């Protein structure tokens with residue numbers, strides 16, 4: 001699998017134009033969604049190469065990351081004469097970069113893609129690392145492929161278009177990157193004040209966060225081993241996310257991950273000896289900014305059930321990634337049902353409900 005290039009942009013338009021004019025392709029297509037086409041496409045539409053591109057707009061939100069939207073993208077590419085030598089530029093959040101990446105992976109057995117993420121979540125996670133796919137049969141990312149883009153252009157200018165909830169959502173992945181990497185990265189992530197939003201500081205933290213992910217993906221692009229570190233917070237986080245959908249009060253992915261981080265740090269403490277003072281520090285940080293996800297003990301059975309469907313499980317066992325220290329990751333951990341239950345209790349106690 002070829003290595004993707006990641007550019008942290010100073011001048012997105014100039015850097016994108018330079019990249020495109022030095023690349024050999026026959027047609028360029030820009031894929032975006034109904035929100036991003038108004039908010040973000042104007043920021044690149046004057047790039048000379050983009051002016052000559054075909055625009056594909058799909059319905060926004062994860063609800064539309066499905067076979068129907070994917071089929072519309074394939075149809076557009078096919079009807080407009082895209083060839084194996086064409087290029088697909090995915091401009092948007094994780095929904096667009098995931099689905100566009102998969103459209104690229106499958107159209108004519110694979111055309112090249114470029115990602116221009118416009119959300120914090122996509123910039124530090126979804127657009128980087130080559131995981132692509134769609135939701136299917138009621139399951140998130142059930143169909144997909146590892147298919148890295150040629151290049152990812154990250155421009156923190158887009159972050160100014162985001163509301164607080166979307167900043168919080170992406171920031172949860174940055175907390176995760178801090179926890180799984182090093183004391184230094186972790187400490188800088190804990191310093192950021194989401195209420196005052198210093199965009200210069202955020203830009204530096206984004207670059208640092210992307211570097212953490214790149215280093216891991218480069219070592220293990222297809223998640224055979226150390227890439228599982230990136231799943232920290234997500235085993236329980238995904239169960240919280242699915243439960244929130246069932247309850248009709250859907251959480252943004254990163255909000256569920258933040259809750260999952262609290263529960264999985266508790267498990268890390270219990271099972272791997274993760275230090276209590278660091279656990280308390282992370283709980284304090286998350287509680288300061290993130291609203292609680294409300295559930296009660298009547299939801300525990302369904303949470304356990306949801307975890308048994310996690311696609312990261314192996315041999316019928318729920319597979320956790322835990323930490324014994326900041327930066328000391330323990331993959332393939334198995335935990336008793338009682339301990340998992342106590343991690344739900346712990347989350348609720350932290351928020352006092």
Ligand code: GLY
Nearest residue numbers: 125129131227230
């Ligand atoms: N979002 C986790 C990964 O890319 O592996």
